[in-house]
Amino acid sequence: MRTSHFPLQTLKETPAEAEIASHRLMLRAGMIRRLAAGLYTWTPLGLRVLRKVERVIREEMDRAGALELSMPTVQPAELWEESGRWYEYGPELLRFQDRHQRWFCYGPTHEEVITDYARRELKSYRQLPVNFYQIQLKFRDEIRPRFGVMRAREFLMKDAYSFHLDEDCLARTFERMHETYSRIFTRLGLDFRAVAADPGNIGGTGSVEFHVLADSGEDAIAFSTESDYAANLELAEALPPAGPRPAPGRAAERVPTPGARRIEEVCALLGVAPAQCLKTLLVKGREHPAVALVLRGDHTLNELKAQRHPLVAAPLTFLDEAEVRAVAGCEPGFLGPKDLPVPVVADHAALHAADFVCGANEKDRHWVGLNWGRDLPEPPAADLRNVVEGDPSPDGRGRLRIVRGIEVGHIFKLGDKYSRPMNATVLDENGREVVMQMGCYGIGVTRVVAAAIEQHHDERGIVWPEPLAPFDIALVPINMHKSQRLAEAVEALYRRLCAAGHEVLLDDRPLRPGVMFADMELIGIPHRLVLSERGLDQGLVEYKRRDGRVEKHLPLDGLEAELDALRAS
RNA sequence: CGGGGCAUGGCGCAGCCUGGUAGCGCAUCUGCUUUGGGAGCAGAGGGUCGCAGGUUCGAAUCCUGCUGCCCCGACCA
Incomplete structure (x- = not known):
């Protein structure tokens, strides 16, 4: 490809809307x-670039035995009514009517359509297992689209759906997809982690997310330093502290703490550490007007865990200030579990504290030296907090580290969540009708591109991993428009490299070298060849890798072999 | 959904407070000179200042409403 025929609409200045590196670049x-x-x-x-990602995905899905098909983006409401999701999905589902006033939606995902297809086409256990996939645009009407294609409303997704006679078979395909996803993201040159996701929610027995590690990621993930344990932060279990609670060491005392509402203010005033304080959060209860959740001052509430507690109403709702006053008789900031007339649930770590500080349920007063059992009844314990860096890994091996990740893939055992309500059955070997087991496997193709840039860029621009690069080689001639001899040599070299199977971008614009260098670096082409009159005299081409690891002169003769060696390294 | 901010040529911005009919940089086009890291000079084109009302002799500027976009928030005990 030649830049004279290929639009390079590069910008020196960044549009104001872009916040993160991938969006800017x-x-x-x-x-x-x-x-x-x-x-x-x-x-x-x-x-x-997008097509490069697709190519790797297709190759690996095909290798895993999946079959590509294509389903409509527009889907009839009846199917969604069958699965129940027409009412469950909420405003993220873009709905509209056709000229006959029939309702449709633009597909955010395709479980309903594939299940409808499968129940029509699959009749016998002999046709199973089977795994269908497509790479197609989806639309989700996100509350807050942001970061360019990272969280767009319309995006390209690879979605696959497998069908099985039983759970064992589903488990085998699920494992196969787990391996396939690992191969895909490895081939794409991404640093990623497979992360345990919400188990037990959608009735399935397993769900694994694939995260590309990047500081700009929207998800926090916790992983063990010594095992392969990795989980979404909100799902990572916080183990109860080991050993018995320390014995009380001092008497309880109510002290004045004028104006000290926040943990930091209380700590500063009383000269104690946040871990020595307990904070009390009032939320709506399932059967009681309020429930108190008690956490250590240095910990944060995990809303997902809290919401799952049997005493707590879902969705999790905090009491507002007036409600807090009505329940506790004082303003927020001075709450504590002692003598609070509502059910109390304490996080394991909070229950392990001794001689702690907490609000006295009276304005400008806190308790110090309080102890569970001695000064107030011991409440039931629960895991209510987010894990923090250094917590023991839930699998007992190593400690947790917390990093940020971008979710680029998600694989899920669906079980019969869709096949049962939609009556997708096959006959088994005994001639009995069996509801099929399903799995689904998604990759955000457009998001992969953005995630790759988050991981691979420098101050000059994108540094593509080779499998993603829009072109392999940038061929940059110096002042070609002024030298017929150079123009001929460049043309010959361009044809040679193309013939050797390289995807070459020849910058044949009559521009100054600096402009061409800057453009090629911004768009991130992994290898650059510079040819000049001077080089021609010496029979040499300048070679530079975009990542800066190699910079040297190469002989024009036999360049192909040298390039192959460099690209393989 | 709540809070904050922004809307002026393709992009980035100034002008607005203190009303007088729009300017800078980048980009684009032409010419000349340049040519190993985003060139210089000269010239050109391109904006009903988001939309609709209102105030005023006069509105990008003041007021009201609307729309679009961006950011933050769902940790406060």
Whole structure:
């Protein structure tokens, strides 16, 4: 490809809307252009990268025996009514009517459509197992689209759905997909982790997310330093502290703490550590007007865990200030579990504290030296907090580290969540009708591109991993328009490299070298060859890798072999 | 959904407070000179200042409403 025929709409300045590196660089490199909130046009350059991701995914899905098909993006409401999701899905589902006033939605996912297809086509256990996939645009009307294509409303997704006679078979395919996803993200050159996700929620027996590690990631993940344990932060279990609670060491005392509402203020005033304080949160209860959740001052509430507690109403709702006054008789900031007339649930770590500090349920008063059992009844314990860096790993091996990740893939055992309500059955070997078991496996293709940039960029622009690069080699001639001899040599070299199977971008614009260098670096082409009159005289080409690891002169003769060696390294 | 902010040429911004009919940089086009890290000079094109009302002799500027976009929030005990 020649730049004279390929639009490189690079920008020196970054549009104001872009916050994170991938969004900035995709705009500056001219890969995407925004049409409306969460809607992006992929330019010819951007699309080349997207297609590279697709290619790797297709190869690995095919290798795993999955079959590609294509389903409509527009889906009839009746199918969603059958699964029950027409009412459950909420405003993220874009719904509309056709000219006959029949309801449709733009597919955010395709469980209903594939299950309908499967129940029509699959009649016998002999047709199982089978795994269908497609790579297709989805639309989810996100509350807050942001970060460019990272969280767009319309995005490209690879979604796969497998069908099985029994759970064992589903488990085997699930494992196969787990391996396949690992292969895909490894091949794409990404640093990723497979992370345990919400188990037990959608009736399935397992769900694994694949996260690309990046500081800008929207999800926090916890992983063990010594085992392969990894989980979404909100799902990571906080183990109860080991050993018995320390014995009380001092008498309880009510002390004045004027104006000290926040943990930090109380700590500063009383000269204690946050871990020595307990904080009390009032939330709506399932059967009681309020329930008190008690945490150590240095810990944070995990809302998912709290919401799952049997005493707590879902969705989790905090009492507002007036409600707090009505229940506790004082303003927020001075709450404590002692003498509070509502059920109390304490986090394991909070229950392990001795001689602790907490609010006295009276304005400007706190208790110090309080002890469970001695000064107030011991409440039931629960895991209510988010794990923190250094907590023991729930599997007993190593300690937890917390990093941020971008969710690029999610695999799920669906069981019969869709097949049962939609009556997707086959006959087994005994001629009996059996509801099929299902799995589903998604990859955010467009998000993979953004995630790759988050992991691979420098101050000059994108540094593509080779499998993702829109072109392999940037061929940059110096002042070619002024030298017929150079023009001929460049043309010959371009043809040679293309013939050798390289995807070459020849910068044949009559521009100053600096402009071309800057553009090629911004769009992140992994290998650069510079050819000049001077080099021609010496029979040499300048070679530079985009990641800066190699920079040397190569002989024009036999360049192909040298390049192959460099690309393999 | 709540809170904050922004809307001026393709992009980035100034002008607004203190009303007088729009300016800078980048980009684009032309010419000349340049040519190993985002060139210089000269010239050109391109904006009903988000939309709709209102105030005023006069509105990008003041007021009201609307729309769009961006950011933050769902930790406060």
